[in-house]
Amino acid sequence: MKENPVKNNTLISVLLALIVFSISANAQPQSVINLPQDSRVPGGLAVIPLNATSIDKDISFKGKPVWQLKDHANNHWAVIGIPLSQKAGKVDFKIDGKDHSFTIKDKAYKEQYLTVKRKHSNPPADQIKRIQKESRLSQKAFTTFSDTGKNSTFKGFLKPAQGPTSSPFGLKRFFNEQARRPHSGLDIAAPRGANIIAPADGEIILTGNFFFNGNSIFIDHGQGLITMYCHMDKLDSQQGDVVKAGDIIGKVGSTGRATGPHLHWTVSLNNNRVEPLLFLAEPTN
Ligand SMILES: [Zn+2]
The missing domain is CATH 2.60.40.1590 (Peptidoglycan hydrolase domains)
Known part of the structure; x- marks a missing residue:
């Protein structure tokens, strides 16, 4: 560069300033996640x-x-x-x-049409009481607000299972042509028996075998942040267990209303189901 005839030093200064600026702009540590991602849309x-x-x-x-x-x-x-x-x-x-x-702002979520077994599309009358009880238990878990972690820093979630997204959060679903509630979690395709890990520190506040969700676990991360794992083949943890980020909590399966092995992962904040990808420390597919 110094061999090139340059008419004044100002140009060099400007160029240097631009280079330094672009280096510092790219030099932010990518692995440090300060906050979940802001996304002011329904489910965000x-x-x-x-x-x-x-x-x-x-x-x-x-x-x-x-x-x-x-x-x-x-x-x-x-x-x-x-x-x-x-x-x-x-x-x-x-x-x-x-x-x-x-x-x-508005967000247009995708639509999907599925054919499912009649048994799960319209639950039998003798299962209604069970389903209502499970709904009450889930509500109680999602409305938990423990004061732990107030004003602490956020490290970013680990992805709880390895695999591609088989069904995104917010998908508008139709079972046997009937409109159902939109998909309140993220489905990760993984083989039966694959590990499911806790995405962050927390306490397991509910486990059970649910009619729709199969073998399920709820983790309280404090401050109204609750995560749920469904259709598990095997539970490797129980209510009251304190978990650290990365601890194995169970195995992927297809229990409950599932068409094949996958992890359904729900993230709930102030009792609203939200996009799990907004919490991940590493970008994902
Ligand atoms: Zn799902």
């Missing part, structure tokens, strides 16, 4: 910066307490799970009773 997340005076305030969304955390630079944030049924537009949340708002 609002990641909201809090000023210093908002620390340890009472923050709520639709009457439910909200996850508060710190990033690695000690900034404070609130993370709100947005319901899949949320209409686009302005939505309110509260800080110490005072209204604040953010705006939600």
